[in-house]
Amino acid sequence: xKKLRIKDIANDLNISKTAVSFILNGVAxxxxxxxxxxxxxxxxIREVGFRPSPIARGLRTxxxxxxxxxxxxxxxxxxxxxxxxxENMAYKQGYRIIYCSTDNDTEKTKELINVLRxxxxxxxxxxxxxxxxxxxxxxxxxxxPVVMFDRYLPKVKTDYVVIDxxxxxxxxxxxxxxxxxxxxxxxxxxxxxxxxxxxxxxxxTALKEEGLKPYVMEIDFTPEEKVMVQGVREFLxxxxxxxxxxxxxxxxxxxxxxxxxxxxxxVPQDLAVISFDDHDIFELFSTPVTAIxxxxxxxxxxxxxxxxxxxxxxxxxxxxxxxxxxTKLKVRxxxxxxx
Amino acid sequence: xKKLRIKDIANDLNISKTAVSFILNGVAxxxxxxxxxxxxxxxxIREVGFRPSPIARGLRTxxxxxxxxxxxxxxxxxxxxxxxxxENMAYKQGYRIIYCSTDNDTEKTKELINVLRxxxxxxxxxxxxxxxxxxxxxxxxxxxPVVMFDRYLPKVKTDYVVIDxxxxxxxxxxxxxxxxxxxxxxxxxxxxxxxxxxxxxxxxTALKEEGLKPYVMEIDFTPEEKVMVQGVREFLxxxxxxxxxxxxxxxxxxxxxxxxxxxxxxVPQDLAVISFDDHDIFELFSTPVTAIxxxxxxxxxxxxxxxxxxxxxxxxxxxxxxxxxxTKLKVRxxxxxxx
DNA sequence: ATGAAAGCGCTAACAG
DNA sequence: CTGTTAGCGCTTTCAT
Numbered sequence: 068x069k070k071l072r073i074k075d076i077a078n079d080l081n082i083s084k085t086a087v088s089f090i091l092n093g094v095a096x097x098x099x100x101x102x103x104x105x106x107x108x109x110x111x112i113r114e115v116g117f118r119p120s121p122i123a124r125g126l127r128t129x130x131x132x133x134x135x136x137x138x139x140x141x142x143x144x145x146x147x148x149x150x151x152x153x154e155n156m157a158y159k160q161g162y163r164i165i166y167c168s169t170d171n172d173t174e175k176t177k178e179l180i181n182v183l184r185x186x187x188x189x190x191x192x193x194x195x196x197x198x199x200x201x202x203x204x205x206x207x208x209x210x211x212p213v214v215m216f217d218r219y220l221p222k223v224k225t226d227y228v229v230i231d232x233x234x235x236x237x238x239x240x241x242x243x244x245x246x247x248x249x250x251x252x253x254x255x256x257x258x259x260x261x262x263x264x265x266x267x268x269x270x271x272t273a274l275k276e277e278g279l280k281p282y283v284m285e286i287d288f289t290p291e292e293k294v295m296v297q298g299v300r301e302f303l304x305x306x307x308x309x310x311x312x313x314x315x316x317x318x319x320x321x322x323x324x325x326x327x328x329x330x331x332x333x334v335p336q337d338l339a340v341i342s343f344d345d346h347d348i349f350e351l352f353s354t355p356v357t358a359i360x361x362x363x364x365x366x367x368x369x370x371x372x373x374x375x376x377x378x379x380x381x382x383x384x385x386x387x388x389x390x391x392x393x394t395k396l397k398v399r400x401x402x403x404x405x406x
Numbered sequence: 407x408k409k410l411r412i413k414d415i416a417n418d419l420n421i422s423k424t425a426v427s428f429i430l431n432g433v434a435x436x437x438x439x440x441x442x443x444x445x446x447x448x449x450x451i452r453e454v455g456f457r458p459s460p461i462a463r464g465l466r467t468x469x470x471x472x473x474x475x476x477x478x479x480x481x482x483x484x485x486x487x488x489x490x491x492x493e494n495m496a497y498k499q500g501y502r503i504i505y506c507s508t509d510n511d512t513e514k515t516k517e518l519i520n521v522l523r524x525x526x527x528x529x530x531x532x533x534x535x536x537x538x539x540x541x542x543x544x545x546x547x548x549x550x551p552v553v554m555f556d557r558y559l560p561k562v563k564t565d566y567v568v569i570d571x572x573x574x575x576x577x578x579x580x581x582x583x584x585x586x587x588x589x590x591x592x593x594x595x596x597x598x599x600x601x602x603x604x605x606x607x608x609x610x611t612a613l614k615e616e617g618l619k620p621y622v623m624e625i626d627f628t629p630e631e632k633v634m635v636q637g638v639r640e641f642l643x644x645x646x647x648x649x650x651x652x653x654x655x656x657x658x659x660x661x662x663x664x665x666x667x668x669x670x671x672x673v674p675q676d677l678a679v680i681s682f683d684d685h686d687i688f689e690l691f692s693t694p695v696t697a698i699x700x701x702x703x704x705x706x707x708x709x710x711x712x713x714x715x716x717x718x719x720x721x722x723x724x725x726x727x728x729x730x731x732x733t734k735l736k737v738r739x740x741x742x743x744x745x
Numbered sequence: 746a747t748g749a750a751a752g753c754g755c756t757a758a759c760a761g
Numbered sequence: 762c763t764g765t766t767a768g769c770g771c772t773t774t775c776a777t
Contacts, residue, residue, distance in 0.1 A: 072754055083764045088756060099762055121525055123754030126465050126769050133504075142490035144483060151481035154507060163521065165472075165504055168493060182502065186460055324690050351663050353692035411770055422748045427772060438746055462770030465753050 071117045080111060091119055125187055134374065135183040136166040137176065137193045138217075145317060145344055145363070146194070149216070152367035153192065160375055162189070171258075171288075173198035180206065190374050195220055197259050212377035216370050218262040219389075226377070228369045228390040232262045235359050235394040236269030239313055239341045242396065244277055247405035248311035248339050254299060254323055255315025257285035266315045266343065282306055286319060299326040309338060310405060317344035324352055340401040355399035362392050410456045419450060430458055464526055473713065474522040475505040476515065476532045477556075484656060484683055484702070485533065488555070491706035492531065499714055501528070510597075510627075512537035519545065529713045534559055536598050551716035555709050557601040558728075565716070567708045567729040571601045574698050574733040575608030578652055578680045581735065583616055586744035587650035587678050593638060593662055594654025596624035605654050605682065621645055625658060638665040648677060649744060656683035663691055679740040694738035701731050 073091070077084045087108055089098045095105045111117075125131045134157055138146040154164050165183060169176040173196050180202045183191070191206060194217040203223050206213050212226075219227035236253075243251050253270040255263055267283070274281050284302045286295050299322050303309065314320035320342030332338050334354040342349060345360035369390050377385075412430070416423045426447055428437045434444045450456075464470045473496055477485040493503050504522065508515040512535050519541045522530070530545060533556040542562050545552050551565075558566035575592075582590050592609045594602055606622070613620050623641045625634050638661050642648065653659035659681030671677050673693040681688060684699035708729050716724075 074754080084755085085757080085764065086762085092756080101762075118520075118524060120465075120754050122461060122465050122470075124756075126459075126461050126753085127755045127757090129769080131461075140490060141480070141493065142483075142486045144481070144486070147481045147483070147486035151479060151507060154480065154505075158506075163504055163506075163525075165502055166493075167497075167502075168490060181457075185457060186502070321686050321690075325686075328690065347660050347664075348687045348690050351660075351667065351687050351691050353690075413770080423771085424748060424773080425746085431772080440746070443746090459770055463772075465769085466771045466773085468753080
C-alpha cells in the first residue's frame with residue numbers, strides 16, 4: 068500500500084494531474100471542469116483515502132497550514148488553557164499548532180521567530196517579551212498576520228487581545244480599601260510589559276486617591292520556586308504593618324499563598340488577599356481567595372478568530388483590532404471586611 | 407534582502423551547490439572536501455546568516471525535525487509540565503514540537519496520527535487512548551520511533567515510561583489502613599487504560615488483605631467540571647460511612663476537594679484524603695493533602711532521551727525500553743491517624 | 746575533490 | 762475544459 072501521489076490518481080483515472088490538482092484546490096468551477104469529472108475524482112479520492120502531501124504543497128506555495136503559538140511558558144496554567152482552546156478551533160479549520168515557550172527571553176524569542184518563519188508558519192500568536200518589536204514588524208511587513216495577547220507592544224501596529232489591567236487592579240485595590248484595609252501591598256513579577264505596568268498603575272491610582280502608602284514588591288523570576296516563596300516571605304515578614312496584599316499574577320499569588328502558609332498568617336484576619344487570575348488553588352485555599360478572573364475562553368476565542376479571519380481573507384490591510392476585555396472580580400472570603 | 411538559497415551561496419563563492427550541501431550536512435570530510443574550502447563556506451554562511459529551508463529538505467529527505475506530542479489534554483497541568491520539559495530538551499537537539507490533545511478519543515487520535523504522519527514527523531511521544539494499537543504499530547513498522555508515557559498499550563511493543571501505579575495505590579491505601587481508616591473509597595475517571603487499572607488493582611489488593619470492603623466510584627469525564635463535582639458530591643453523600651478516599655488522578659482529586667468543600671466535610675476528621683499526582687492545590691488546600699507524587703522531571707527526561715536516542719541512532723531494532731518509575735508518597739495532614 | 750542532473754509531490758502559468 | 766511544463770530548495774547518485 069504505497070503512498071499515492073496526484074500523478075497516480077491522474078493515471079488511474081486517465082486524466083491530467085492539473086485537473087486533479089484543480090479539483091483538490093476547489094477551483095474546479097472557475098477552471099470550468101465538468102461537474103461530472105469533479106464528482107468522479109472526488110469519489111475516487113474518498114475511496115482510496117488520498118490526501119495531498121502538505122510538505123510538497125508547502126514547498127510550492129509557501130503556506131504550511133501551521134500556526135505558531137509563542138507563550139511565556141506552556142506549563143503555565145493560563146497559557147496552557149488558552150493553548151488548548153486555540154488548538155481546538157484551529158484544528159477545525161485545518162490548522163496545526165507549533166508551540167514554543169519563550170521564557171520571556173528576548174533573544175530566545177527572536178530565534179524562535181526565525182525557526183517558525185523558515186517553516187513557513189502562516190500566522191503567529193504571540194505573548195511577546197519586550198524587545199522583539201523589530202522582528203514582529205518584519206513578520207507583518209512580510210504579510211504574515213500576528214495576533215498578540217496577554218500583553219502587547221505599543222510600537223507594533225497589529226491585532227491584540229488583552230484585559231483591562233489598569234481598571235482591574237484599581238478596582239480590586241479600591242475594593243480592599245472599601246473593606247477597610249489600609250496597608251495594601253502589590254506583589255508581582257518584575258516586568259516592563261504592558262500588562263504589569265497597567266496593573267501597577269491601577270494599584271497606585273487607587274491608593275493615591277485615598278492618600279495611602281504603596282508597598283510594592285517585585286519578585287525576580289527564577290525556576291526555583293522555593294527561592295521566590297522565600298522572597299515573598301521575607302517581604303511580608305519585613306512589613307508587619309501590611310493588612311492586605313494584591314498579587315499581580317497567578318504565579319505570584321501561588322508563591323504568596325505558600326509564603327503566607329509558612330508564616331502561619333491567618334487570611335484575612337492577618338492579611339487579606341486578592342490575586343490576579345483565577346484557578347483551583349484560589350477556590351480551594353484554606354480561605355478561598357478573591358480573584359480577578361480573566362475571561363480565558365473569550366480571550367482564546369477572540370485571538371484565534373481574529374487570526375483565522377486574517378488568514379482566510381488575506382486582508383492584512385484592515386486596521387488592527389485592539390481588543391480589551393473585562394475581568395471579573397470573584398469575591399471570596401479572603402477579602403471580607405477588616406474588623 | 408531576499409532569502410538566500412544554496413544555489414546563491416554556491417554562485418557567490420564560485421563553487422558548486424553540491425559542495426555547499428555536503429558541507430552543510432557535515433559530510434565534507436568523507437566526501438574529501440578541502441579543509442580550506444569548508445572553512446571558507448562556513449564563514450560565509452555565518453556571515454550572511456544562511457539557513458537551509460527545512461521544508462525543501464523535508465520534501466527531499468522525508469525528515470522534518472519535528473516530534474509529535476500527543477497527550478490527553480495540553481491544559482492538564484501534568485501534561486503541560488511534561489510538554490514544557492520535553493520541549494526544552496528537544497529544542498536543544500534541533501527538534502520542534504507539534505502537539506495535539508487527543509481528548510482520549512480513539513477516532514480523533516487516529517486522525518491526528520495521520521495528520522502528523524503526512525507531515526513526516528520524525529518521532530512520536532504519545533499518551534495513548536485505548537484502541538489505537540493498529541495505527542501505532544503501523545508507525546513502528548514504518549520505522550518511526552514511538553515512545554508512550556503515563557500509560558501504555560500492552561499489545562504494542564515499543565518504549566514506554568510509566569510509574570508503578572499498582573504499587574503506588576496499594577502503598578497509599580495500606581497507609582490509610584495503618585492510620586486507622588476502614589472505609590476507604592477509590593474515586594477515579596472511568597478508564598480502561600493501564601494506569602487506571604493498575605491503580606485500581608493496587609487499591610483492591612490492599613483492601614483485600616485486610617478484609618475491607620471496596621467503595622469505587624468512576625467519574626464520567628465531561629468538560630463541565632461542575633457536573634463531575636456534583637457526581638462526587640452525591641457519591642460521598644450517599645456513602646456516609648466512608649472515612650477516607652483515594653483519588654485516582656489529579657482532576658479527580660481536584661473535583662473531589664471541591665465536593666468536599668461544598669459538603670463542608672472536615673479533612674481528615676470526617677474524611678481522610680490522598681490523591682494521585684501532586685500539585686499546588688494539594689499543598690495549599692485548607693488541610694494540605696497527602697499526594698502520590700509522580701517524578702515529572704524524570705518522566706519527561708526519560709521519554710525525550712529515549713526518543714532522541716532512537717532518532718539519532720536509527721536503531722529501532724533495539725529492544726523496547728520499558729521504564730517503570732517510582733512515585734513518592736508526600737504525607738501531609740489530610741491523612742493523619744484517625745482518632 | 747567537484748559538477749550535472751534527477752527527483753521529492755505539488756501548483757499554476759500557458760498553450761492547446 | 763485538459764495537458765505540458767517549469768519550478769519551489771534541497772539531497773544525492775553518478776560521472777568527471
